[in-house]
Amino acid sequence: MTASAPAVRPSGHAARRRLTRSAMYAIAIGVVLVVIVPVLYAVLGGFRTTGQISVNPVGLPRPWVFDNYREILASDTFWRQVGNSMLVSAITMAVVVPCASLAAFALARFEFAGREAVYALFTIGLLFPLTVAVLPLFISLRTVDLLNNPFGVALPQAAFALPTSIIVLRPFFRGIPAELEEAAAIDGCGSFRFFYKIALPLSRPVLATVSVLVIVTSWNAFLLPLVVLNDPDMWTLPLGVTNFSTQYSSDTARVLAFTSLSMVPALVFYVIAERQIVSGLASGALKG
Amino acid sequence: MPQAADTGHHTNGPAAVPAQRERPPGATGPPPTSRSGAVRPAARTGSGRVGAAWRKRVTIAAFLVPALALYVLLTLVPILQGAYYSAFDWNGLEPLDQFVGLQNYRDALADPVFLAALRHVLVILVLSLVLQLPFALGLAVLLNQRMRGRSLLRLLFFLPYVLSDVITAIVWRLLLQPAGLVDDTLDSMGFGGLSQLWLADPDIVLYTVFVVVSWKYFGFHMILYLAGLQQIPTELEEAAALDGASRAQAFRYVTLPLLGPTIRISVFLSIIGSLQLFDLVWVMTNGGPVGASHTTVTYMLERGFERSQFGYGSAVAVIAFLISFAFALTYQRVVLRRDVAGALTAMGAR
Numbered sequence: 162m163t164a165s166a167p168a169v170r171p172s173g174h175a176a177r178r179r180l181t182r183s184a185m186y187a188i189a190i191g192v193v194l195v196v197i198v199p200v201l202y203a204v205l206g207g208f209r210t211t212g213q214i215s216v217n218p219v220g221l222p223r224p225w226v227f228d229n230y231r232e233i234l235a236s237d238t239f240w241r242q243v244g245n246s247m248l249v250s251a252i253t254m255a256v257v258v259p260c261a262s263l264a265a266f267a268l269a270r271f272e273f274a275g276r277e278a279v280y281a282l283f284t285i286g287l288l289f290p291l292t293v294a295v296l297p298l299f300i301s302l303r304t305v306d307l308l309n310n311p312f313g314v315a316l317p318q319a320a321f322a323l324p325t326s327i328i329v330l331r332p333f334f335r336g337i338p339a340e341l342e343e344a345a346a347i348d349g350c351g352s353f354r355f356f357y358k359i360a361l362p363l364s365r366p367v368l369a370t371v372s373v374l375v376i377v378t379s380w381n382a383f384l385l386p387l388v389v390l391n392d393p394d395m396w397t398l399p400l401g402v403t404n405f406s407t408q409y410s411s412d413t414a415r416v417l418a419f420t421s422l423s424m425v426p427a428l429v430f431y432v433i434a435e436r437q438i439v440s441g442l443a444s445g446a447l448k449g
Numbered sequence: 450m451p452q453a454a455d456t457g458h459h460t461n462g463p464a465a466v467p468a469q470r471e472r473p474p475g476a477t478g479p480p481p482t483s484r485s486g487a488v489r490p491a492a493r494t495g496s497g498r499v500g501a502a503w504r505k506r507v508t509i510a511a512f513l514v515p516a517l518a519l520y521v522l523l524t525l526v527p528i529l530q531g532a533y534y535s536a537f538d539w540n541g542l543e544p545l546d547q548f549v550g551l552q553n554y555r556d557a558l559a560d561p562v563f564l565a566a567l568r569h570v571l572v573i574l575v576l577s578l579v580l581q582l583p584f585a586l587g588l589a590v591l592l593n594q595r596m597r598g599r600s601l602l603r604l605l606f607f608l609p610y611v612l613s614d615v616i617t618a619i620v621w622r623l624l625l626q627p628a629g630l631v632d633d634t635l636d637s638m639g640f641g642g643l644s645q646l647w648l649a650d651p652d653i654v655l656y657t658v659f660v661v662v663s664w665k666y667f668g669f670h671m672i673l674y675l676a677g678l679q680q681i682p683t684e685l686e687e688a689a690a691l692d693g694a695s696r697a698q699a700f701r702y703v704t705l706p707l708l709g710p711t712i713r714i715s716v717f718l719s720i721i722g723s724l725q726l727f728d729l730v731w732v733m734t735n736g737g738p739v740g741a742s743h744t745t746v747t748y749m750l751e752r753g754f755e756r757s758q759f760g761y762g763s764a765v766a767v768i769a770f771l772i773s774f775a776f777a778l779t780y781q782r783v784v785l786r787r788d789v790a791g792a793l794t795a796m797g798a799r
Contacts, residue, residue, distance in 0.1 A: 185591055192588065193605050195664070200608070202630055203620045218630040219637070256519070264516035271509050279513065282520075288777050289524055290725045292746045293770040296753045296762050297530035298523070300541065320523035323516055352508050381613035383728040384746075388754065399615040403732055406619045413623055420619050424612060431611040435604060438611070442669065443676040 200424070207418030214413050229418035239422065241394065242401035245311065246426075249386070249397055250379040252315035257322045257375050258368060264323070265330035266356050270342070280331070286324035291317070291384060299388050309392040314385050322378065326371045329441065333367045334360055370441035373434045380427060398423045528770070535764035540757045553764035563765065566736075566743040567772075573659050573744075574723035581663040582670055582719060586712070589674035590700070603675070607668040614665065614728035621661045622648065622733050648734055651741035658730055658742050665729070666722065670715050677711030678704070713784055717777070724773040745769040 206214055207229050208222040233239050268280045298317050299308075307313035337360055345355045361368070383399045390396055396404070402423045406416045431438065535554070538547040557563050588606060592599055609617065624630045625647040632644040647657045681704060689699040705712075727746040730736060736743040736751060743751075745765065753762025 182596075185594065185596060188588075189591060189596070189602055193602065196605055196609055196668075198630075199620050199624055199664075200612075202624060206623075215628070218628070218633040260516040260519055263512045267509055267512035271505075271512070273506075273509050279517070283516075286520065286524055288721075288774055289528055289770075290721075290773070292725055292727060292749070293531060293766045294524065294527035295750075296759055296766060297527040297534060299754075300534075300759070301527060301530070316519070317523045320519045323520050323524075327516070353511075356512075377611065381615070383613065383615050383732075384750075387731075388750075399613055399728075402619060403615055406622075406732075416619065417623065420616055424616055427611055427613065427616075428608075431608070432604075435607075439607065439672055443672055 203417045203424070204421045206414055207421045209414050211412050211414045214417075226414070229415050230422065233415075233419050233422055238401065239419070242396055242398045242423075243426070245390075245395060246380055246397040246399075249311045249314050249318075249382075250376045252311055253318045253322065253379045254372050254375050256315065256319035257326055258372055260319070261323055261326035261330055261371065262361065262364070262368065263356070265327045266334050266360060268327065269331045269334035270337075270360075271352075280327075283324050283327050286321070287328075289321075291321050295384060295388055298385075302389060308389055309395045310389075311395070313389045314382070314397070315379070317385060318379055318382060319375075322375050326375065329371055329374075330364070330367060333364050337363060369434075370437045373430075373437040374441045377427070377430065377438065380430075398426075531763045531766050534760050535767050537760040539760040541759040542757075547760075549760070553761045554768065556761065557765050557768060562740050562743065563745075563748055565740060566745050566748040569655055569742060570723055570726065570744050572655055573662060573726065574720055576656075576659045577663065577666075577719050577723055578716060581667055582712075582715060584663070585667045585670035585715075586674050586708075588667070589671045589678055590704075592671070592675055593678045603672075606671055609665045610668045612665070615732050617661060617665045618729045618732035621664075625657065649738055651738050654734055654738065654742045658734065661733065662723075662726065662729060666719075670719065673711055673715045673718075674708065677708050681707045717780055717785070720776060720780070721773060724769065724776070745772075 202218075205222060208225050208227065210226050213220075213222065213226075264283070268276060268283075294317075302308050302313045302317075307316075341359065342355055345359060350358070381399065382397070383403075386397045386400050390400060393404070402420055405419045409415045409419075534545070536548060536550060537545050538549045538553070539545055592603055592606075596602075627644075627646065627649075631647065632641075635641055635643050645653050648654055685703050685707070686699045689703045690696070694702065725746060726744045727750070730742055730744050731747050731750070734742045736747040740748075746769065749762050749765040749769065752758045752765060
């Protein structure tokens with residue numbers, strides 16, 4: 162297959178090259194197996210019965226059982242949790258993206274005393290994990306009656322997503338040519354109009370990246386929902402899955418079916434937005 | 450240059466987290482192209498009249514206030530509140546009147562369970578640096594070669610990172626149950642004797658947690674390294690090869706040093722991540738058996754919420770926070786210093 166290039170070289174070289182190649186593929190396939198087997202185990206396990214799984218943990222469903230998936234898909238609980246997760250993610254995004262873009266724009270394009278200090282204030286936020294603030298947040302949210310409320314999860318999440326978002330957005334706003342703003346100003350376009358009519362549309366790709374990162378983080382979040390949402394009707398998917406897995410701990414197949422179904426949104430999202438997620442994380446991390 | 454960097458260094462104190470780097474050599478994001486200079490808002494052009502200056506101030510405030518309000522109210526204030534609560538003996542409900550000073554801190558630092566939790570975090574942190582990151586780097590180098598199915602491999606290797614910690618924990622808990630898939634696979638390969646009570650043996654559980662953490666996170670570090678590697682022109686390694694360097698030598702003396710900034714960031718993120726480990730452990734082991742897999746955060750949550758010791762829990766949170774904050778600052782000053790020199794110089798010139 163790959164013989165055409167090495168054929169020119171002396172045969173010893175070619176043989177060694179082929180050996181390295183094979184080793185490379187062997188390693189790659191090994192890692193793929195380690196990554197993919199747990200996921201397949203979960204998905205296929207959902208199509209088996211717990212009896213089948215305990216007799217033989219490895220193996221295909223025989224016969225295929227659809228009841229686990231069917232029952233979960235027919236239950237209100239699952240869909241309510243999907244809905245709650247979507248609601249929390251949507252609110253978080255609707256709060257972070259406008260706030261972060263406004264702030265990042267000001268920090269990128271206005272000159273004022275203390276600008277870098279404000280930026281630094283946001284960037285040290287990267288070092289404030291939610292874990293440190295979760296007890297006091299619980300107390301405050303209880304005081305303002307936001308426990309068991311999607312906003313009680315979404316607003317703190319939005320606050321903690323600000324630093325990364327601002328760090329990703331600011332260089333982008335800085336990159337917009339000054340001439341563009343000058344030209345707009347001559348046409349009577351104020352700062353806010355320039356921001357809204359020109360800067361934002363130009364930044365669509367980076368805004369997409371920020372939104373995707375915020376949604377994925379919110380969708381997977383566990384600690385804050387665990388603390389804030391006690392009412393089972395308000396639970397997001399990660400809480401629901403955890404609870405389901407303890408409630409039906411003896412019924413492995415059902416747990417696997419529920420877990421697999423809760424993976425689906427994240428997987429679909431990943432396949433669609435892979436580029437944004439990967440580039441966003443890489444640039445966010447390398448810039449941050 | 451170094452002098453300028455030093456000045457910035459001293460004047461900026463804690464502000465100088467690595468996040469200051471705007472455009473490091475390894476950055477992959479869309480490159481901001483034109484002049485980086487900020488432009489004064491249009492209002493300013495109407496010469497230095499008082500009204501114009503005020504209008505400018507109002508504009509800036511309007512842009513900044515939403516984010517600042519959110520950030521101050523829901524990030525900074527709670528952290529300060531936590532520090533305040535930590536000086537009280539408080540169950541979260543009664544009036545906050547039992548001031549105990551530093552007693553909660555003394556109790557925490559004398560509690561063997563908490564000290565063990567700190568040790569567990571340290572074990573996972575060190576193992577991650579010694580095993581997980583080199584593994585991720587190796588895979589990144591592999592994927593940086595020309596090979597078939599490269600983008601599919603990248604997609605698959607990164608997949609676990611996208612699954613939530615909760616899903617990872619539940620699936621692995623089932624895989625690792627006695628006579629589950631892991632034991633069965635070992636059996637069929639003739640290593641049945643190696644089977645363990647992966648999650649129930651206090652001597653083993655921490656290493657099991659480490660393996661699952663690595664399963665989930667290696668893809669993230671691999672992506673970072675891959676982004677870094679792609680910034681290195683292939684001509685450099687080719688030139689080294691022409692000079693008679695073996696591939697290993699070229700990697701060691703050309704690629705690795707150039708990858709330095711990426712590796713330092715990856716190490717930083719890995720350490721911060723280990724210090725904050727929570728979801729996965731909470732769902733997979735709940736800190737057990739008998740506290741053998743507690744992390745600082747699972748310990749904090751158990752004391753704070755399950756035993757309603759809000760004052761004590763806050764003290765634990767503050768200790769955990771101080772550890773990661775002190776680490777981050779030190780690391781930034783000592784290790785990342787070269788990488789942020791540019792950003793700091795710019796800040797010094799403000």
